[in-house]
Amino acid sequence: MEKDKTLLSLQNISKDFYGNVVLSDVSFDVKRGEIIGLVGENGAGKTTLMRILFGMNVIRETGGYHGKVCIEGEEVHFQSPFDALDAGIGMAHQEFSLIPGFSTTENIVLNRESMRPTVFNDVFGDRMSVLDRADMKRRAAATIAKLGVDLDPDTLVSEMPVGHKQFTEIAREINREKTKILVLDEPTAVLTETEAEVLIKALRKLAASGIAIIFISHRLHEVIDVADRVVVLRDGVIVKDTPVAGVTVRDIASWMVGRQVTVERDEESVRSFTEDIFEVSHLWVDMPGETVKDMNFTVRKGEIFGIGGLAGQGKLGIPNGIMGLFPAGGDVKLHGKPVPLNEPRLALQMGMGFVSEDRRGVGLLLEESLEWNIAFTAMQIQNKHLKPVFGGLFKVRDEAAMRTLTQGYIDILHIKCTSGAQKAMELSGGNQQKVCLAKSFAIAPDLLFVSEPTRGIDIGAKRLVLDALHKYNRELGMTIIMVSSELEELRSICDRVAIVDEGRMTGILPPTADLAEFGLLMTGERVSKTSKGEAVNG
Amino acid sequence: MRSLKQFGADFGWPRIIIFFFLVALFFAAPAVGVRVDASLSDVFNRFGQNAFFVLALVPMIQSGCGLNFGLSLGIIAGLLGATLSVQCGLHGAVGFFGALVFAAPFAIIFGWLYGKLLNKVKGEEMTIAMYVGFASVMFMCIMWLLLPYTAPDMIWGYAGKGLRTTISVENYWFHILNKFGAIHFGQFFYFPTGEILFVIFGAFLMWLFLRTKTGTAMTAVGSNPDYARASGISVDKMRIISVIISTMLGAAGIIVYEQSFGFIQLYGAPLAMPFTAIAAILIGGASVKKASMLNVVVGAFLFQGLLTMTPSVINSWLQTDMSEVVRIVVSNGIIIYALTRKTKVSK
Amino acid sequence: MSGKRSFGRFLRENAVILLFLIITVAAIKPSGLSLVYIGQEMITRLGRDSFLVLALLLPIYAGMGLNFGMTLGAMAGQFGLILAINYNILGVNGLIFAALVSLPVSLLMGYVCGAVLNKAKGREMVTGYILAFFVNGIYQFVVLYMMGSIIPVRSRAIVLSRGYGIRNTLNLDSVRLSLDNLLAMHAGPFTFPIATFLVIAALCVFIIWFKKTKLGQDMRAVGYDMHVAEASGVPVDRTRIIAIIISTVLATIGQIIFMQNMGNMATYNAHDQTSFFAVAAILVGGASVKKATIPNVFIGVILLHVLFVVSPGAGQKLFGEAMIGEYFRQFIGYGVIALSLVLYAWRTRRETERLREGLRGGNMAAANAAAAAGEGEAK
Secondary structure (H helix, E strand, C coil): CHHHCEEEEEEEEEEEECCEEEEEEEEEEEECCCEEEEEECCCCCHHHHHHHHCCCHHHHHCCCCEEEEEECCEECCCCCHHHHHHHCEEEECCCCCCCCCCEHHHHHCCCCCCEECCCCHHHHCHHHCEECHHHHHHHHHHHHHHHCCCCCCCCEHHHCCHHHHHHHHHHHHHHCCCCCEEEEECCCCCCCHHHHHHHHHHHHHHHHCCCEEEEECCCHHHHHHHCCEEEEEECCEEEEEEECCCCCHHHHHHHHHCCCCCCCCCCCCCCCCCCEEEEEEEEEECCCCCCEEEEEEEEECCCEEEEEECCCCCCCHHHHHHCCCCCEEEEEEECCEECCCCCHHHHHHCCEEEECCCHHHHHCCCCCEHHHHHHHHHHHHHCCCEEEECCCCEEEECHHHHHHHHHHHHHHHCCCCCCCCCEHHHCCHHHHHHHHHHHHHCCCCCEEEEECCCCCCCHHHHHHHHHHHHHHHHHHCCEEEEECCCHHHHHHHCCEEEEEECCEEEEEECCCCCHHHHHHHHCCCCCCCCCCCCCCCC | CHHHHHHHHHHCHHHHHHHHHHHHHHHHHHHCCCCHHHHHHHHHHHHHHHHHHHHHCHHHHHCCCCCCCCCHHHHHHHHHHHHHHHHCCCCHHHHHHHHHHHHHHHHHHHHHHHHHHHHHCCCCHHHHHHHHHHHHHHHHHHHHHHCCCCCCCCECCCCCCCECCEEECCCCCCCCCCCCCCEEECCCEEECHHHHHHHHHHHHHHHHHHCEHHHHHHHHHHHCHHHHHHCCCCHHHHHHHHHHHHHHHHHHHHHHHHHHHCEEECCCHHHCHHHHHHHHHHHCCCCCCCCCHHHHHHHHHHHHHHHHHHHHHHHHHHCCCCHHHHHHHHHHHHHHHHHCCCCCCCC | CHHHHHHHHHHHHCHHHHHHHHHHHHHHHHHCCCHHHHHHHHHHHHHHHHHHHHCCHHHHHCCCCCCCCHHHHHHHHHHHHHHHHHCCCCHHHHHHHHHHHHHHHHHHHHHHHHHHHHHCCCCHHHHHHHHHHHHHHHHHHHHHHHECCCECCCCHHHECCCCCCECCEEECCCCCCCCHHHHEEEECCEEEEHHHHHHHHHHHHHHHHHCCEHHHHHHHHHHHCHHHHHHCCCCHHHHHHHHHHHHHHHHHHHHHHHHHHHCEEECCCCCCCHHHHHHHHHHHCCCCCCCCCHHHHHHHHHHHHHHHHHHHHHHHHHHCCHHHHHHHHHHHHHHHHHHHHHHHHHHHHHHHHHHHHHHHHHHHHHHHHHHHHHHHHHC
16 A cells, blocks of 8 residues: 555656766656665766755756656656755765754754744744754654664764764754655765664664665665665666665676776787886875775886776875875885875975866866966976076076977867966866876876876867877876776776775776676775785786 | 956956046046146155055965955064164165164064964964954054163153154155155156155066066965965965065065155054055955055055045035045945955856 | 863863953052952943943854954944934933934944855954944944034034034933943942843843744854755855844944943044954953853953053053053953964864864774784785
8 A cells, every 4th residue: 555655756867967968868766665775886877866856956057857756646846955855855965964063953953943932923033933942852852763773862963973973964854754755875984884784774664664765875785785676877877777686796786887888998918017116005095085094006117007996985085195185194105215195295206296186176276377287386396497587596487488388288188278378267177187187297207196087078088188198108108097986997098907995995907807896896895805916817 | 348347347346436536536636726736746655655565465465365464563573673773873775774674584573473373373364463463563562662762863752761652754764765866847746756666676576576486386375275285385384485575565665654754653553554555455456365566556556546635635625524434435345345255266 | 191181171272261360460469459449340341341242142153253343333322322412312211212213223234244244254254344444434424424414413512613523522411320320239339230230131131042042043053054054944144144133233232331331422433442342351251253151241341341440550560651551451452352363263273183183093093903904814
């Protein structure tokens, strides 16, 4: 009867961002009391799908979506997250949306507090009602009991362990009377094992009470453990929608990463390398969202070493930590010499370069010209592009030299711009990325870190960027460590591909290895025995 | 038409209004019996007098420290230099440059300490700068009374110790710069060539500095500190350098001011000076994060123009002194405008 | 070990109060003033200044920092007093009239101030400070030029000799001490302005009650984290404006209370130092930019003003110059504000770093454990 009622129905959802298709004909249903495990790589479309479901502004601002979202059989058009909340959809985010100075109770009932009207209401409005704290506590306790966790209603959120914050966040969502569907985005990411078990039990309890749950996670064994059905998204399309019974972790992993097209590699032969240039041992990096816990690997001179993995697992923390942008510790050696950590200047002076994944935030001076951007690091670290004036009394920017330098890169990398004097913020994403590359090429590093080199760039520009990296590697012998969430691009130009999960390297594979293997390493299901850095053959 | 609107939005309608207001005043002047040549002369003189203060704001804006409400510290260093110069009985050019030389070490030390403090409070620099400035001025008030100055021109006659509120430099280095190559046009027009040349020299040095490796790094720090850090630049070090330079220029500024104005003003005088300099540079088109030499020159000129013209024209016209009100509304209004501008988020 | 650390923390968190206490107590003896005199001054000033300082509480509560824009409210109150004197309304009725007349102006000022501060998020304190100067210009324009000319003034005695504009000093005899004396109580050598204290107590009760309302809770949420509050549907901008409006109205009433005790009003300067004294007082009392309680207000008023009272005498005795005492007062006032702001900014950064280190520490332990396990397996 009620048990099988369809609460949420997504029908033929499609979405593109200015021509770039992100979701294509996505349809699935969620029944009352069902737990759906939603699985997919980065860029598969999970986040966009959830944003559509939650009525976020960014969807409307970029052209809306096609298809229908139906709640309990009726089509809905959410104009804002508040509409979604009203319709009964709750979402617990990865970064908690809690007020640190408030207690558990206050957070759970935030902006839905129990109130008693006062005389002032007539004149000054509803907000002059007095809070009924006893009732608030009662409601909060009821919700906590519904979850079945051990939370103290009076503790301040700022003094709670991380796991409890997660529970409070979820409690807030289900405290809303209307909540019928709960979306959880990587809920166990910050939990210890015991806390994760408690959460899974709580979710089962919730589902039993009739709430439908969409559980997004990359921890496949958890998905199999708790979900009734698993839905796999890949490249914006649903590739599998099946009950969990009988499905193995390996199955899901291969659905997640499997592709129809074969990988194009420029050279068939496997290159061999003689010496090690770079050794990393027990590296940890405190980069919020991309924490590195214990990384060990070795890179050979002249190779293109790829580092992949799902978002938030720590791969981006590696170059940021080594180049001194975030606190780090451990042992890093370049050419056998120890690399001092937490020192951006020294890292650069030793001959390493870094193209950051945060193009606009770290990689560019948006309001300055391309000439400034490209010549800057070389000027500051290597004293290039300066000319003496007044008989050597001062050294000022050699604008002519900067112009020549920039024009050179505009030609080599085909940077589309009006001239070197154009402001960086006016270029397209792809061309901005080329400027960032040029900045690093200009210091001629021995070892170049590139993070997410083709993120947000169209196909044509992607090819050019990868070709440029390929060229510098082959012609100048520049060793490249490439960090990317796009497995395909890693497999297309790297000599070896390492996979990172939960702050550690789970394995290193040759680019031609079976896709399922990559998938398993990404989801932490398989930790290769030789994760210390030797290539795995077959 | 759209580009005109864009220009207006970028440049700021308040600035455009102020510009036209000033032009209108110049046109109205003869009609109410105010001599244009005397007014122009006044404007140039006051421009030269105050330009260094406005220039002093540039380094800290460029390095991301915001508007230097604590310019009083530099002014105090300059006052120490000037009083020491008079104490030593130095006259003429020696006196003027002596004041600069004496002020320099104070300016560097104050700037360094002030810079270290600002580094510890990133994000709330402006309010703290204001109050550190005020507290320092008050502290110096106590010092002016206690320090062992002895030159009879400077101390209170009857008490025998403690510096006077205003000290005349008439016998020392009054107009030492202004006189240099001054141009007279008739009875009312006097162009202080030496002073203007000195200002141009200062602006030129600043322009040159901003083009050096360090100056380039400093601009990057203000423009995007993460970018600068990723390129190996020490954000803290650049900020301290900008504060020291700003303080030194403030010190030089008050000495230039004194040689033109004719008096060394101690005690509470430095309290209001940072605000006028800040209003000037903002009127010239600078923002909280970016300032150029053009902003300095245009701003100082417009602001001093307003201060000169408004009292004389409006007073002659309305037979009443509304200059104070206009000054307060204009200078504070432009600062509020700058503070409430959203820093545009680029694509 | 932990005992030592918590003592250090106690010192750091109450550095300002302790410093002040030491300086004040040290200055009492040299000032030559009797304890009775000092005691009476404390009582009088508590009555005179507390209301103004209490006006600062709600903006701090709502995360907007120290409301230097309270001067706008003070100016509105002065405007009301001018009109009360103009219509020659005596005693407490005069005060009530002044408050009622200034109310619309005060509400408008509060709204403008709140709206401007919303446009300058992250720079509220500087903007509020400059806004006070700006509106001061408008106040001068109205009071110095429009009153008596465009705005009719009945009582020519308060007008400047030139025919328009209010006099520089306004005699407030008609309402002088009207509130203070309404219920004055004498106990020994001391006189207590009970009526004033009752008004202040009423405000305290209001504030305590207000924090229990939904609006109060919303302000608190906004004060902690604007983004989370907004995501939960709290109207952040509106809530902030309401906080400023309330603060401005309270400053208006506070300034009227202040003036009735002073007895005469420097028309163009009385409000110049209002925010400075109020902010210095609350900071001396132990408040910070993010947190202020009612006890902070009273402790601060007492400490600050005792120091202000004894400084000139102490300056004279110790240095032979009364002016030094005067400058010292100002120096301490500005210095305490600067110190509090610095301590607050410094402490906030250290808190964030300490939180991050805590997270990292966890990672380190996990990392080392895993490394050890990994080593064992690989072998």
